[in-house]
Amino acid sequence: MVMRLSKIYKKKIYNTRGKYVGEVDEVIIDIGEKYGKVLILALPGERKVGIPYDRVTAVGDIILVEATSSKKK
Numbered sequence: 001m002v003m004r005l006s007k008i009y010k011k012k013i014y015n016t017r018g019k020y021v022g023e024v025d026e027v028i029i030d031i032g033e034k035y036g037k038v039l040i041l042a043l044p045g046e047r048k049v050g051i052p053y054d055r056v057t058a059v060g061d062i063i064l065v066e067a068t069s070s071k072k073k
Helices: none
Strands: 012-015 020-030 037-042 049-052 056-059 063-065
Touching (some): 020 049
Parallel strands (some): 012 063
Antiparallel strands (some): 012 020, 037 049, 056 063
16 A cells, blocks of 8 residues: 555544554654664654554544553553
8 A cells, every 4th residue: 555644644643553653743764774673653642652553453533553562551
């Protein structure tokens, strides 16, 4: 799938448990290795959270990312 980066800015991000993570504020591309790595920065309130692109499971009206297994509520 091909999508312009400008189309994902300000999209809301939720994890696979349905918890709101934030919205896309920035997209950073690390091209230091053979293949680039993308990091999405979410802005829930005033802090930024880095989300590795390999945790993104779906991009559509919202962005869905894998929930971490460290804290269950």
